[in-house]
Amino acid sequence: MIRNMKKHTIPLLVFVSPALIAFILIMLIPMCITFFYSLTDWNGLNPEYNIVGFQNFIEAVADDYGFRNSIFFTFKYAVVMVVLQNTIALLLALLVNRIKKGKTLLRTALFMPNMISFVIGAFIWSFIFLQVLPTIAKSVYALRFLDQSWLGDSTLAFWSIVIVSLWTGIGYTMIIYLAALQNIPKEIIEQSKIDGANTFKRFIHITLPMIVPAITVCLFITMNGAFKQFDLVYALTNGGPGKSTRVLALDIYLEAFSSNYRYGYANAKAIILFFVVLFLTLVQLKVLKKREIQL
Numbered sequence: 001m002i003r004n005m006k007k008h009t010i011p012l013l014v015f016v017s018p019a020l021i022a023f024i025l026i027m028l029i030p031m032c033i034t035f036f037y038s039l040t041d042w043n044g045l046n047p048e049y050n051i052v053g054f055q056n057f058i059e060a061v062a063d064d065y066g067f068r069n070s071i072f073f074t075f076k077y078a079v080v081m082v083v084l085q086n087t088i089a090l091l092l093a094l095l096v097n098r099i100k101k102g103k104t105l106l107r108t109a110l111f112m113p114n115m116i117s118f119v120i121g122a123f124i125w126s127f128i129f130l131q132v133l134p135t136i137a138k139s140v141y142a143l144r145f146l147d148q149s150w151l152g153d154s155t156l157a158f159w160s161i162v163i164v165s166l167w168t169g170i171g172y173t174m175i176i177y178l179a180a181l182q183n184i185p186k187e188i189i190e191q192s193k194i195d196g197a198n199t200f201k202r203f204i205h206i207t208l209p210m211i212v213p214a215i216t217v218c219l220f221i222t223m224n225g226a227f228k229q230f231d232l233v234y235a236l237t238n239g240g241p242g243k244s245t246r247v248l249a250l251d252i253y254l255e256a257f258s259s260n261y262r263y264g265y266a267n268a269k270a271i272i273l274f275f276v277v278l279f280l281t282l283v284q285l286k287v288l289k290k291r292e293i294q295l
Helices: 002-037 055-062 065-098 101-113 118-139 142-145 154-182 184-193 199-210 212-227 231-236 250-258 263-294
Strands: none
Touching: 002 263, 055 065, 055 263, 065 154, 065 212, 065 250, 101 142, 101 154, 101 212, 118 142, 118 154, 154 212, 154 231, 154 250, 184 199, 212 263, 231 250, 250 263
């Protein structure tokens, strides 16, 4: 029996080993190195450094107001993105799934922004916010409200980031929902129509329960993307005005590579961000997977 187990196990290990080696080299070892440097006062340049233990973690949580403000802003951004992106993407998927003509064209048009990098999208929207919208507001009296300090006001800057994030991310999420909607057996929909269920009841009692796996995936992708957001904010506002739109990833980057050069301290912040995302991901997966089993 042991010989048979080895006979089956060895080929599996051979097939898995490339991915396992890549995971160890690319993910596990750098994570261990990051944790080690988080216990030091290394500045990223000097070969000499001191072990300070958990002092960096204590400072980040207790003394660093900017870091706490970045946590609050990132949580706010993540909640808004999870709600808006998934709601709008699901509505668009329902719309695309219902129309008969032009479905491919509409689906392509909605997905196209996802093919543009966040940096390029940020540059495009910076031009729109700073040049196009004020010009439209001056030309059309009814649209004068568009002439705002979109990137200079902290509240408007937040919603500017949300708008650009939705523009780039909704298409990808919509495709996932659309695939789930198209996998719902048509016989069930037809039977519900015969039984007299209206559109709203079909959506609540048939469509939503049958696309819960897709909802789990989309919530996971959206939440993790929101907590790891960096390039769009860096290119659009650089955390400004002031520090009002500084997300966690940007705060970590500036701590390590700007004038502070506190590489060890930045690694401690990165470890905190990792455990925050890990905890939220595990809670989310547990809740939604439990919901899938119940259904």
